[in-house]
Amino acid sequence: MYRMVPIRSGEAGNEAGLIAQLRRGALEYCVLALLERGERYGFDLVRQLAEVDGMGTTEGTIYPMLARLRRDGVVETTWRESPAGPPRRYYKLTPSGRQALKEFRQEWVRFRDGVDRVVSTK
Numbered sequence: 001m002y003r004m005v006p007i008r009s010g011e012a013g014n015e016a017g018l019i020a021q022l023r024r025g026a027l028e029y030c031v032l033a034l035l036e037r038g039e040r041y042g043f044d045l046v047r048q049l050a051e052v053d054g055m056g057t058t059e060g061t062i063y064p065m066l067a068r069l070r071r072d073g074v075v076e077t078t079w080r081e082s083p084a085g086p087p088r089r090y091y092k093l094t095p096s097g098r099q100a101l102k103e104f105r106q107e108w109v110r111f112r113d114g115v116d117r118v119v120s121t122k
Contacts, residue, residue, distance in 0.1 A: 019054045028065055029108070030055060032093060032101040035075060041088040042066055066091055074100050 027049075034040060034048055046062050049055040069075045074097035082088045093101070 023055060029101060029104045032097055035091055035093045036101060039090045039092040041090050
């Protein structure tokens with residue numbers, strides 16, 4: 001069940017809860033966008049997302065998401081030896097993944113612009 005984050009001015013932690021809600025819907029498409037740029041392994045995705053303000057996430061979120069995206073056919077995987085440590089599973093977009101990302105980008109612009117119009121102070 002969806003629960004709105006209460007908005008109380010000055011409440012400690014409120015910003016983190018709001019960002020978590022916003023991130024939840026967009027995170028998988030951010031992962032697809034990173035994979036569009038090239039194959040990556042799971043922890044590399046976590047590190048790259050952590051570099052973006054508000055997009056930090058954990059392996060506990062990324063790996064189940066990647067497994068679901070694989071089952072859904074939008075990413076595929078290959079195992080490769082690692083220069084340090086055990087072999088790594090690399091993820092890359094499938095044609096279905098590229099199409100899903102294309103559709104998201106189109107809808108995202110429309111959605112973002114609509115939200116901007118509604119919440120604008122002008």
